[in-house]
Amino acid sequence: MSTEQQNTYNQSLETMYQKGVKNMYDNGIEHVPVKYILPAAERPNANAANSVPEVNLELPVIDLAELQGPNRSQVLESLAYACQNFGFFQLVNHGISEEVTSNMVDVGKRFFEMPFAEREKYMSADMSSPVRYGTSFNQTNDGVFCWRDFLKLVCHPLPDVLPLWPTSPLDFRQLGVTYAKETRSLFMMVVEAILESLGLKTDTDKKTEKYEDVDEVVGIKNEIENGSQLMVVNCYPACPQPDLTLGMPPHSDYGFLTLLLQDDVKGLQIQHRNKWVTVQPIPGSFVVNVGDHLEIFSNGRYKSVLHRVLVNSTKHRISVASLHSLPFTSTVRPSPKLITHTNPRLYKDTNFADFVAYLKTCDSKKKNFLESRKIEQTQ
Numbered sequence: 001m002s003t004e005q006q007n008t009y010n011q012s013l014e015t016m017y018q019k020g021v022k023n024m025y026d027n028g029i030e031h032v033p034v035k036y037i038l039p040a041a042e043r044p045n046a047n048a049a050n051s052v053p054e055v056n057l058e059l060p061v062i063d064l065a066e067l068q069g070p071n072r073s074q075v076l077e078s079l080a081y082a083c084q085n086f087g088f089f090q091l092v093n094h095g096i097s098e099e100v101t102s103n104m105v106d107v108g109k110r111f112f113e114m115p116f117a118e119r120e121k122y123m124s125a126d127m128s129s130p131v132r133y134g135t136s137f138n139q140t141n142d143g144v145f146c147w148r149d150f151l152k153l154v155c156h157p158l159p160d161v162l163p164l165w166p167t168s169p170l171d172f173r174q175l176g177v178t179y180a181k182e183t184r185s186l187f188m189m190v191v192e193a194i195l196e197s198l199g200l201k202t203d204t205d206k207k208t209e210k211y212e213d214v215d216e217v218v219g220i221k222n223e224i225e226n227g228s229q230l231m232v233v234n235c236y237p238a239c240p241q242p243d244l245t246l247g248m249p250p251h252s253d254y255g256f257l258t259l260l261l262q263d264d265v266k267g268l269q270i271q272h273r274n275k276w277v278t279v280q281p282i283p284g285s286f287v288v289n290v291g292d293h294l295e296i297f298s299n300g301r302y303k304s305v306l307h308r309v310l311v312n313s314t315k316h317r318i319s320v321a322s323l324h325s326l327p328f329t330s331t332v333r334p335s336p337k338l339i340t341h342t343n344p345r346l347y348k349d350t351n352f353a354d355f356v357a358y359l360k361t362c363d364s365k366k367k368n369f370l371e372s373r374k375i376e377q378t379q
């Protein structure tokens with residue numbers, strides 16, 4: 001092949017990769033292209049001793065209905081335990097109906113089943129675009145691509161962004177809006193419990209008790225209420241050689257909390273005691289995880305844990321992540337109540353601009369953003 005032919009060929013491959021993995025799958029791809037092959041040490045089965053069979057993982061289960069009853073204090077203890085030791089828990093009896101969750105997964109699936117020409121309308125290289133269809137983790141910077149396509153939707157404030165959301169499938173907006181509103185309310189309920197589990201009382205009537213933290217707590221709650229919500233519909237098509245690649249590389253989530261809805265195909269793994277363990281889907285539940293903001297706010301008490309996604313050779317997988325963060329203009333810092341002589345401040349102030357600047361330079365998010373916010377301890 002002449003150099004010119006080689007360049008044209010490379011260009012056409014690059015165009016194909018930018019269109020995403022669902023498009024490659026639909027065109028009958030039989031081997032994972034080199035662009036998706038991870039170095040041996042980063043593949044799913046690298047260091048097999050560091051991954052344990054799925055059955056070994058018992059992610060704590062939090063029953064939200066119990067939180068409203070006489071067992072609230074025990075549930076708060078379990079919540080604190082989960083956030084400290086796993087950074088993750090499964091949420092059941094959360095009050096969002098099966099109809100709303102299954103409709104969301106279904107309409108997400110139907111979005112990715114539409115012809116590429118229809119999905120392509122939402123492609124954008126602009127990271128701040130309110131609606132963005134794309135592939136891999138960060139397709140502008142990723143050296144090795146991962147086996148995922150996604151649709152990202154800014155959800156707040158809804159009236160501003162809704163006119164930009166996809167118009168097809170025809171019921172996408174209606175089902176997506178219901179889902180976004182219900183997950184936002186659920187998020188607020190979980191946050192309330194999390195603040196209480198950190199020893200920060202949240203009831204507004206505590207004001208009358210001259211509760212000393214109340215201003216701080218009301219402040220953080222207001223910020224959280226006005227915070228951003230981003231919904232990401234992830235599509236992981238079946239992959240001909242799943243051992244060579246990942247659906248998503250190890251990363252932690254930037255925001256305060258993530259509520260993840262997954263279909264019945266497993267794939268999510270979290271890092272626990274230096275091993276990768278698989279989260280078994282519990283039908284109808286949410287997987288909830290601590291994000292970087294909450295780790296910083298809790299001054300390191302609650303952990304924003306690395307997670308990744310495996311793909312498999314036979315089944316497509318759909319997940320819908322609802323990522324909740326403080327407003328883009330807020331500064332995130334440890335709660336003064338959680339800084340003590342024995343537990344000094346562990347993190348620098350941080351904001352969204354720091355994160356965007358970081359994203360522009362990194363190959364994949366990994367844990368480094370949070371690491372970069374840590375204050376070096378002198379002893």
Ligand SMILES: O=C(O)CCC(=O)C(=O)O
Pocket residue numbers: 232234248253260262267268307309319321
């Ligand atoms: O698909 C999953 O199970 C995880 C998705 C995820 O980690 C994310 O959207 O950040």
